[in-house]
């Protein structure tokens with residue numbers, strides 16, 4: 001892509017997107033500039049990826065055609081105030097923060113600006129990200145094409161109405177954390193039964209990835225896929241019954257509600 005990409009803030013999420021884009025070769029390192037709060041992170045990112053780096057957010061704003069904001073939700077007003085007069089004419093501003101609305105970005109400017117609100121996740125680092133996005137009225141078809149090309153370079157993208165964006169962390173932005181807990185627990189169970197820990201992690205992760213792929217590729221109902229694993233009178237149904245007794249599904253739903261409630265708080 002013959003466009004310039006900027007990241008204001010390049011921590012866990014920004015770096016995952018940056019690495020995903022570079023790995024997919026949708027953009028070359030010289031087309032990317034990052035700004036960070038600390039010289040330490042700047043040096044880490046510029047050395048690792050050979051991209052341009054600065055501690056001056058205004059410099060990135062003046063460089064980027066697609067400006068990703070990889071900062072914490074609470075930093076947005078301050079950083080947008082800092083860069084608002086430096087953002088390029090026609091640049092697309094792309095948020096990734098939980099709860100940060102399109103209007104919060106629009107209202108930081110005294111002119112109309114192009115805004116894309118996204119909610120990605122860290123598996124973008126390995127090209128298996130899931131990003132939800134919504135756009136404002138200034139975004140053109142060509143912008144959508146460019147932004148989805150960038151986002152699709154490190155995973156899948158779904159376009160949603162903004163009303164649904166606060167629900168996205170719970171299902172795909174934050175959910176890798178719950179899945180890692182599940183994998184860790186599966187591996188602990190294997191280790192308890194004598195399986196060496198390294199093999200236990202590989203076996204648990206592959207089982208989770210395989211199950212996810214079954215849902216995506218067969219498009220069968222997850223319950224039907226579960227039924228196929230439960231041999232009558234077999235071991236799996238005993239495990240399923242124990243999970244039901246311990247309210248696995250209810251626990252997940254409660255966790256997701258906590259996540260969404262917290263996200264909604266960021267918009268206030």
Ligand SMILES: NC(=O)C1=CN([C@@H]2O[C@H](COP(=O)(O)OP(=O)(O)OC[C@H]3O[C@@H](n4cnc5c(N)ncnc54)[C@H](OP(=O)(O)O)[C@@H]3O)[C@@H](O)[C@H]2O)C=CC1
Pocket residue numbers: 008009010011012013014035036037038039040041042057070071072073075079096097098119120121122173174
């Ligand atoms: N982590 C995740 O899985 C996901 C995170 N997000 C969103 O991504 C955003 C970042 O989260 P995450 O990557 O986890 O957080 P991190 O703390 O890892 O990264 C924050 C980055 O912002 C930089 N930063 C802080 N203040 C400034 C500033 N004033 N100017 C420029 N850069 C600044 C930090 O620099 P330094 O390193 O030098 O301190 C760091 O690089 C959040 O809004 C979050 O909601 C969205 C989806 C998933």
Ligand SMILES: O=C(O)[C@@H]1CCC=N1
Pocket residue numbers: 098169173174
């Ligand atoms: O924990 C957070 O707030 C961010 C949003 C989604 C994942 N991490």
